[in-house]
Amino acid sequence: MNILSVDQIYKADKITIKNQNIDSVQLMERAGEQVFDWIEDILMGAPIHIHVFCGIGNNGGDGLVVGRLLIESDYNVTVYVVNFSDKRSKDFLHNYDRIKTDTKVWPTLIKSEKDFPEIGSGDIVLDSIFGIGLNRSPEGWVKKLIEHLNKSGALIISIDIPSGLFANKALEDKDAVIKATHTLTFQIPKLAFFLPETGPFASMVKTLDIGLDQKFIEEAEPLAQLISQEEAQSFYIPRKKFGYKGTYGHALIVAGSYGKIGAAVLASTAAFRIGAGMVTAFVPKCGYNILQTTLPEAMVITDKEEEFITEITSDFEPTAIGIGMGMGKNQATVQALKKLFKNSKSQFVIDADALNNISENKDLMKLLPKKSILTPHPGELKRLIGSWNDDYEKLEKVKKFSKKHDVVVIVKGAYTATVYEDKIYINTSGNPGMGTAGSGDTLSGILTGLLCQGYDILSASLFGVFMHGFAGNKAADKMGYEALIAGDIIENLSEAYVELFMDPENDNWEDDDLFDDDWDDDDWDDDEWEDDFLK
Numbered sequence: 064m065n066i067l068s069v070d071q072i073y074k075a076d077k078i079t080i081k082n083q084n085i086d087s088v089q090l091m092e093r094a095g096e097q098v099f100d101w102i103e104d105i106l107m108g109a110p111i112h113i114h115v116f117c118g119i120g121n122n123g124g125d126g127l128v129v130g131r132l133l134i135e136s137d138y139n140v141t142v143y144v145v146n147f148s149d150k151r152s153k154d155f156l157h158n159y160d161r162i163k164t165d166t167k168v169w170p171t172l173i174k175s176e177k178d179f180p181e182i183g184s185g186d187i188v189l190d191s192i193f194g195i196g197l198n199r200s201p202e203g204w205v206k207k208l209i210e211h212l213n214k215s216g217a218l219i220i221s222i223d224i225p226s227g228l229f230a231n232k233a234l235e236d237k238d239a240v241i242k243a244t245h246t247l248t249f250q251i252p253k254l255a256f257f258l259p260e261t262g263p264f265a266s267m268v269k270t271l272d273i274g275l276d277q278k279f280i281e282e283a284e285p286l287a288q289l290i291s292q293e294e295a296q297s298f299y300i301p302r303k304k305f306g307y308k309g310t311y312g313h314a315l316i317v318a319g320s321y322g323k324i325g326a327a328v329l330a331s332t333a334a335f336r337i338g339a340g341m342v343t344a345f346v347p348k349c350g351y352n353i354l355q356t357t358l359p360e361a362m363v364i365t366d367k368e369e370e371f372i373t374e375i376t377s378d379f380e381p382t383a384i385g386i387g388m389g390m391g392k393n394q395a396t397v398q399a400l401k402k403l404f405k406n407s408k409s410q411f412v413i414d415a416d417a418l419n420n421i422s423e424n425k426d427l428m429k430l431l432p433k434k435s436i437l438t439p440h441p442g443e444l445k446r447l448i449g450s451w452n453d454d455y456e457k458l459e460k461v462k463k464f465s466k467k468h469d470v471v472v473i474v475k476g477a478y479t480a481t482v483y484e485d486k487i488y489i490n491t492s493g494n495p496g497m498g499t500a501g502s503g504d505t506l507s508g509i510l511t512g513l514l515c516q517g518y519d520i521l522s523a524s525l526f527g528v529f530m531h532g533f534a535g536n537k538a539a540d541k542m543g544y545e546a547l548i549a550g551d552i553i554e555n556l557s558e559a560y561v562e563l564f565m566d567p568e569n570d571n572w573e574d575d576d577l578f579d580d581d582w583d584d585d586d587w588d589d590d591e592w593e594d595d596f597l598k
């Protein structure tokens with residue numbers, strides 16, 4: 064799914080209006096109806112007080128449509144116009160007149176702090192103050208209103224984007240942004256929803272289809288692409304009937320040091336479970352018995368040194384090498400890396416201490432093999448590319464690094480971003496339970512195992528990151544977030560493969576299972592709803 068810029072979204076509006084022979088008021092009506100239907104599905108007439116806050120642009124216009132539809136369905140609604148400017152948009156004005164004539168209810172004007180209404184913690188706030196047209200951070204009493212709403216404890220449903228958040232630009236004032244409980248966004252997800260600094264303002268995102276021109280959306284050059292189950296399916300390479308272990312490659316996992324042999328075990332096991340034909344672990348001597356006992360399927364080569372790696376040798380040419388996990392930063396290890404990078408023809412997945420060693424040694428950086436996959440977490444990334452002021456600058460720096468060295472960079476975290484040259488891909492699987500030791504080692508093993516099976520570096524990265532998160536989700540389904548450990552991700556890779564082609568409609572990044580679309584009237588219980596969501 065394509066994530067587009069604000070300018071492209073406005074263009075999509077225009078093209079839709081032209082191609083479908085409608086006017087902008089009809090498109091706004093469609094948008095408002097979608098929001099209304101979503102709310103109606105959840106509330107089903109419940110008499111909860113809904114406060115609709117409308118700005119004076121088209122986002123405010125959407126709010127007026129929803130407000131009108133709610134009033135016409137006898138909900139307990141108060142509609143406010145947050146009157147920060149007299150420059151009201153044309154479609155806002157149309158709907159401002161219409162709500163007055165159709166419902167005979169006049170919206171309440173808010174012009175300063177003294178007009179702020181009381182909001183109960185059991186109420187619902189509909190936030191349509193600013194949409195994607197925000198051009199600077201809200202200030203003065205408008206900022207105070209946003210703080211007032213955030214403090215109310217009410218459930219806040221933001222229309223299109225939490226007010227105060229820029230769709231694809233860095234945050235300026237984090238106190239001037241609505242903290243939405245739900246974000247109902249129109250058709251095209253906004254990049255801000257997926258980045259660590261801005262994503263937390265937009266929890267529980269739901270995309271509402273308002274019939275924007277599909278051809279334009281698909282053909283536009285996106286800011287980033289979302290990788291969900293449907294995209295992951297397209298990368299999958301089926302197992303060959305006449306294949307044998309040689310068909311699926313030979314992985315070399317170079318990892319571990321005294322006290323960190325587990326990293327080698329996890330990566331090697333994951334390489335097997337994702338489907339590599341053969342796996343050899345290269346570890347310091349102290350790792351030998353551990354590997355042979357915990358993973359009898361693997362072959363093991365040991366360094367001559369007991370506790371760390373000093374010289375990496377093997378009597379075969381690995382299809383792919385996964386390197387760095389728990390490896391340490393001994394000088395002898397750095398020399399071993401240099402030699403390997405100079406001489407090996409294999410493809411590389413470079414992680415953890417291998418990345419740290421590269422960051423600290425310019426010579427090693429120069430030897431960085433082209434077409435490698437690098438998997439830094441935020442700390443490792445900072446060491447690699449230097450610090451950044453915001454998430455957008457970070458992504459630009461990663462693009463530059465990727466182009467300069469011709470490598471794929473996987474920026475790990477919630478919504479892991481994979482960057483290759485100029486393109487950004489955002490993964491949608493995974494959960495907070497995966498923030499646990501060894502989770503990264505598992506990913507490196509998965510990526511190495513995929514390269515072994517013939518996936519190219521980009522599809523190995525996108526498919527591998529998705530499968531890692533998908534298996535993590537399967538694990539979390541069974542054991543919850545806290546109890547999940549890295550080994551559980553590996554164990555659930557089998558289920559992830561089995562379910563990869565099931566229920567492809569299920570977009571798991573739209574985390575709306577609390578408000579299940581399939582509810583029917585029998586499910587409804589006023590008290591229970593209040594207990595669950597409003598307390």
Ligand SMILES: NC(=O)C1=CN([C@@H]2O[C@H](COP(=O)(O)OP(=O)(O)OC[C@H]3O[C@@H](n4cnc5c(N)ncnc54)[C@H](O)[C@@H]3O)[C@@H](O)[C@H]2O)[C@H](O)CC1
Nearest residue numbers: 091094120121122123193194195196197198199200201223
């Ligand atoms: N995307 C779609 O397909 C559709 C979108 N709709 C809705 O339209 C808004 C975008 O509307 P727009 O009028 O362009 O912008 P806003 O509503 O966000 O209004 C901004 C308004 O406020 C001024 N402004 C901006 N920043 C500030 C500030 N800090 N302080 C004061 N004033 C500010 C700005 O100049 C504008 O006048 C989109 O998000 C959707 O909700 C359509 O309804 C349906 C199709």
Ligand SMILES: [K+]
Nearest residue numbers: 190193224226
């Ligand atoms: K909004």
